[in-house]
């Protein structure tokens with residue numbers, strides 16, 4: 350796999366999707382069987398992955414099994430939860446304690462680890478010793494929103510590799526610059542992004558949105574730049590991405606990326622978790638057999654739109670989405686401000702609508718760009 354590649358697998362079966370990605374990437378090639386391989390999920394809080402905060406253990410299980418089958422025996426799973434939670438609780442509640450026992454892989458609680466000072470260009474960071482002792486680091490972040498930085502994915506997940514004291518210091522420094530600095534200190538050899546049902550806005554979960562995808566990358570800056578588009582953010586909304594680029598960690602230029610989709614998410618019609626019914630825009634959506642990846646993009650786009658203050662016209666726009674609209678002309682509705690309007694189609698399936706946003710699935714950023722022209 351090259352640094353400019355992003356490989357995506359859609360679906361809701363994390364174990365088989367992860368295996369499929371690894372079989373495509375072949376990360377075992379050229380790897381010493383005695384290499385110490387660390388797998389770093391996101392277990393920020395002790396809550397199950399379905400709540401949108403933590404990495405699905407099935408993804409980590411698939412990674413461990415894959416490397417074990419290829420002769421690698423020196424694997425560890427390591428994490429340090431956020432300051433308010435104990436990692437040991439998260440290991441248990443998120444299914445990692447059982448997983449470690451089943452696969453005979455050690456769990457390392459980085460909250461209990463020593464640290465070593467590593468000097469970046471602009472600051473020195475206390476990084477957990479166990480992390481600095483790895484030969485290979487596989488980062489398995491969750492693609493989700495974050496109340497301070499907008500989003501979190503590959504770059505910010507490395508914050509679990511520093512001491513609690515450093516985590517507090519990172520917050521006092523505004524997070525962005527230290528996260529970028531940290532990216533220059535910890536090399537990520539492979540990134541497998543859990544994009545199954547990350548939270549809409551909060552790191553600790555509670556509003557999961559089905560996005561039904563797992564994304565593989567080597568460059569954490571490129572991975573996060575792509576992730577920002579999926580969640581409807583501009584790069585300027587998430588400053589640490591371009592800061593990391595400037596510090597030499599990778600490239601934020603998604604236009605130069607080689608994006609490979611191994612499949613499409615057409616077998617898993619939408620099933621939205623209940624909390625999203627609270628969102629005002631949900632009543633603007635008419636869904637008929639929509640893929641979760643497509644519906645999730647629309648949800649993220651509308652969340653960003655409402656955050657930015659959508660005008661009345663857009664708050665009344667009706668959206669059609671799903672395979673059930675294939676070959677149909679779309680419906681009209683009454684907009685209080687503009688009178689009779691045609692509903693706006695989301696995705697290639699709604700090509701019969703007078704106005705539709707192409708893509709299968711479209712990204713939240715693309716939906717927002719289209720809507721901003723209507724605003």
Ligand code: SF4
Nearest residue numbers: 640643696697698709
């Ligand atoms: S455009 Fe249609 S097939 Fe494609 S992701 Fe959306 S709903 Fe699914």
